Amino acid sequence: xxxxxxASMAGSVWKIAVNEGEKVEExxxxxxxxSMKMEIxxxxxxxxxxxxxxxxxxxxxxEEEVIAVxx
Amino acid sequence: MxxxxxxxxxxxxxxxxxxxxxxxxxxxxxxxxxxxxxxxFVQMADEQFLLGPPRVNESxxxxxxxxxxxxxxxxxxxxxxxxxxxxxxxxxxxxxxxxFIFIGPTSEVIHRMGDKIEARKIxxxxxxxxxxxxxxxxxxxxxxxxxxxxxxxxxxxxxxxGGGIGMQVVHSKEELQSAFENNSKRALTFFGNGSMFLEKNxxxxxxxxxxxxxxxxxxxIHLFERECSIxxxxxxxIEEAPCSFISEKTRRKMGKAAVQAAKTLxxxxxxxxxxxxxxxxxxYFLEMNTRIQVEHPVTEEITEIDIVEAQIRIAKGEKLRIQxxxxxMQGHAIEAxxxxxxxxxxxxxxxxxxxxxxxxxxxxxxETAVKSNYQVTPFYDPMIAKLIIKADTREEAVSLLTExxxxxxxxxxxxxxxxxxxxxxxxxxxxxxxxxxxxxEYYLSRD
Numbered sequence: 001x002x003x004x005x006x007a008s009m010a011g012s013v014w015k016i017a018v019n020e021g022e023k024v025e026e027x028x029x030x031x032x033x034x035s036m037k038m039e040i041x042x043x044x045x046x047x048x049x050x051x052x053x054x055x056x057x058x059x060x061x062x063e064e065e066v067i068a069v070x071x
Numbered sequence: 072m073x074x075x076x077x078x079x080x081x082x083x084x085x086x087x088x089x090x091x092x093x094x095x096x097x098x099x100x101x102x103x104x105x106x107x108x109x110x111x112f113v114q115m116a117d118e119q120f121l122l123g124p125p126r127v128n129e130s131x132x133x134x135x136x137x138x139x140x141x142x143x144x145x146x147x148x149x150x151x152x153x154x155x156x157x158x159x160x161x162x163x164x165x166x167x168x169x170x171f172i173f174i175g176p177t178s179e180v181i182h183r184m185g186d187k188i189e190a191r192k193i194x195x196x197x198x199x200x201x202x203x204x205x206x207x208x209x210x211x212x213x214x215x216x217x218x219x220x221x222x223x224x225x226x227x228x229x230x231x232x233g234g235g236i237g238m239q240v241v242h243s244k245e246e247l248q249s250a251f252e253n254n255s256k257r258a259l260t261f262f263g264n265g266s267m268f269l270e271k272n273x274x275x276x277x278x279x280x281x282x283x284x285x286x287x288x289x290x291x292i293h294l295f296e297r298e299c300s301i302x303x304x305x306x307x308x309i310e311e312a313p314c315s316f317i318s319e320k321t322r323r324k325m326g327k328a329a330v331q332a333a334k335t336l337x338x339x340x341x342x343x344x345x346x347x348x349x350x351x352x353x354x355y356f357l358e359m360n361t362r363i364q365v366e367h368p369v370t371e372e373i374t375e376i377d378i379v380e381a382q383i384r385i386a387k388g389e390k391l392r393i394q395x396x397x398x399x400m401q402g403h404a405i406e407a408x409x410x411x412x413x414x415x416x417x418x419x420x421x422x423x424x425x426x427x428x429x430x431x432x433x434x435x436x437x438e439t440a441v442k443s444n445y446q447v448t449p450f451y452d453p454m455i456a457k458l459i460i461k462a463d464t465r466e467e468a469v470s471l472l473t474e475x476x477x478x479x480x481x482x483x484x485x486x487x488x489x490x491x492x493x494x495x496x497x498x499x500x501x502x503x504x505x506x507x508x509x510x511x512e513y514y515l516s517r518d
Contacts, residue, residue: 010421010449012126036411036453037420038304063422 003046005068007061011035016057018068022050031055032069044070072149073097073172073387077141078116079130079162080152082440083457084363085112088150091379100144102137104130106448110440113254118144125450131155134162138169148172148386150379154452157362158185158233160397172494174362174386176340183336184359187230188268194356197335199328202226202347202355204270211251214269218247218492221271229258230266233358235305237261240272272406273355276347278302279314280360281329282370284381285338286391291328294370297399299345300505301494303417308487308510309494310366311405312373314348315465315503321352341367341382347507365408365457372404372461403465405472407491409456409481411447414490415515421449425483430475434461434468447484455486465503469495490514 011033018030029041030050048070055067075098078085085101089112092099101116106125113119118141122130130136132155142151144518149171151157157175160182166173175181184190188208191201205217208230212503218225219242227250229237237258241247251267259265282294298314299307317325329344336359345357345363367378376398385391411420429437436459441447447455458475462468479488494500497513 001446009419011419013450035449036421036451038417038419057445 001046001071002051003044003048003070004066005030005042005044005070007033007063007065007067008042009033009035009040011040011061011062013055013057013059013061013067014039016053016055018053020050020053024050024070025050033061036048042067044048046070073383074385075100075117075144075146076148076150076174077102077137077144077171078147078150078152079131079137080150080154081107081110081451082112083454084152084365086115086440087438088152088379089115091377091383095380095383097383100140100146102131102140104450106295106450107447111442112440120144125448127450128343128419131451134159134165138165138171141166141171142169146171148174148383150174150382151362153362153365155361158360160185160346164263172386174340174382176338176342180336180338181361184361185231187228187232187358188266191356193336194332199326199334199344199356200354202357204268207269208266211248214251214267215244215247217269218244221269224272224274226270226272227254228268228270229262229264230268230365231264232258232264233262237267238305240469265424273347273349275350275508276300277314277316277505278345278346278357278507279317279325279354280343280345280364281325282364282367282378283333283338283342283344284376284378284385284391285333285340287339287388288387288390290391290394291330291333291338292391292393292395292398293329294374294398296322296325296503297366297369299366300507301492301500301509302507303510307366307408309405309407309491310369311403311465311468312369312416313400313403317348317352321348321354325354325400328354332356340385341378347455351466362371365454366406367407368438368457368459369404372459373400373402374398375401401460401462402461403468404459404461405465406457406459407466407472407476407486407495408454409458409479409491410487411455411484412453412487413485414487417487419449419453420485421447422484423447424455426479426480427482428480429458430478431457432471432475434471435459435475436461444455455481468502469501
């Protein structure tokens with residue numbers, strides 16, 4: 001089963017907390033976005049393996065944009 | 072002479088500065104990023120220059136670009152507003168080197184107050200009480216030793232910090248150890264300096280600050296205090312003047328201490344000294360803000376002094392026209408900050424404002440950065456407006472504020488207005504018993 005991790009709001013990618021191929025638990029932070037001078041962690045909604053990271057640090061993402069794919 | 076001012080800022084404060092400049096017959100130059108091309112402040116100025124892309128390093132923090140625009144526009148002075156480059160000592164120095172009047176204190180003073188440890192030393196020297204804590208930056212090991220001595224809870228702070236970043240109250244050794252590394256890292260990312268220091272955490276404290284005006288001829292006055300205890304994420308939400316908690320005696324003592332501090336420092340222009348006041352009215356130096364503050368309107372409302380005008384006159388080299396005894400407080404003023412954010416999680420809520428309608432009235436002052444059909448971008452601070460109420464008494468001001476908040480309309484994005492409504496109808500707030508933990512104790516805990 002694939003699950004997409006989406007940005008909950010527009011902002012820039014401040015930190016990427018995981019690597020591709022890494023196993024993650026539900027609730028673990030995947031990336032930290034920066035929006036309006038605040039850092040917002042985006043957690044995984046399911047456990048699994050990071051299949052793909054679609055963003056790099058410094059990228060700008062819009063709300064609902066896919067950040068990563070978990071398998 | 073100051074005939075044209077470049078405003079190195081954006082949003083409501085840029086609009087606020089332009090208003091006073093117009094009244095004084097001073098021309099204005101607005102600078103704006105691509106994200107702000109439709110922002111109301113841009114068209115208010117006499118002329119407009121595009122800075123570049125939205126990111127602050129390429130726009131409002133880009134010193135080279137700002138100075139090249141200043142030269143091109145023929146401005147003779149630069150007003151930094153608050154945030155961005157306003158407390159950047161290098162910016163103040165470069166403005167002066169390039170022949171512009173920087174509307175603020177000298178680069179040297181900004182530098183000394185920007186280093187929180189240096190600031191503590193200077194205040195101690197000036198005889199201003201400081202919170203018990205370390206006189207130097209500390210390692211994690213030293214922090215643990217000192218915390219044992221002064222007793223938990225302690226406040227861990229970044230030496231170069233500001234805006235609540237790199238700052239945390241810790242209650243135990245374990246918490247201190249994990250918080251030290253995290254906050255030091257964050258401070259390094261945000262301020263380029265990960266040095267930390269410790270202060271005793273003053274519990275049930277109020278945040279009370281003194282507004283100062285100092286000319287370049289050695290005259291220093293204060294414009295009384297502002298009470299700013301209502302904060303979320305260490306940032307102010309509601310501010311008022313005067314503070315209903317302190318006695319006349321404490322008010323005089325705090326004013327005197329602030330003036331003495333400015334004298335010791337050789338301070339010029341407008342500035343604010345922030346204090347923590349405990350339940351016994353002991354006050355301790357917190358930090359100095361070497362610029363105009365977001366909440367300056369409440370002071371303007373009770374003293375009838377235009378602080379931006381005073382800044383410009385001081386920068387021109389004029390002497391203060393008023394003495395301490397001439398300044399009288401009249402009535403009560405409250406400011407509520409309107410943030411584009413979720414009222415419960417405080418997470419940012421950028422997006423399209425479909426309708427923006429502010430309440431109007433004799434007792435209402437609006438400072439706004441947005442309008443209807445306006446896109447709030449995620450690049451800058453979430454504050455979109457300020458609502459200021461002036462009345463004869465605090466009780467009346469709170470009641471008028473409550474009414475005004477009910478009339479305030481922002482549609483399309485989430486705002487903190489529901490939170491503001493809850494605060495102003497809270498009994499503890501209405502009694503004036505506000506401390507910096509008010510939101511944790513009376514707002515968040517209820518939901």
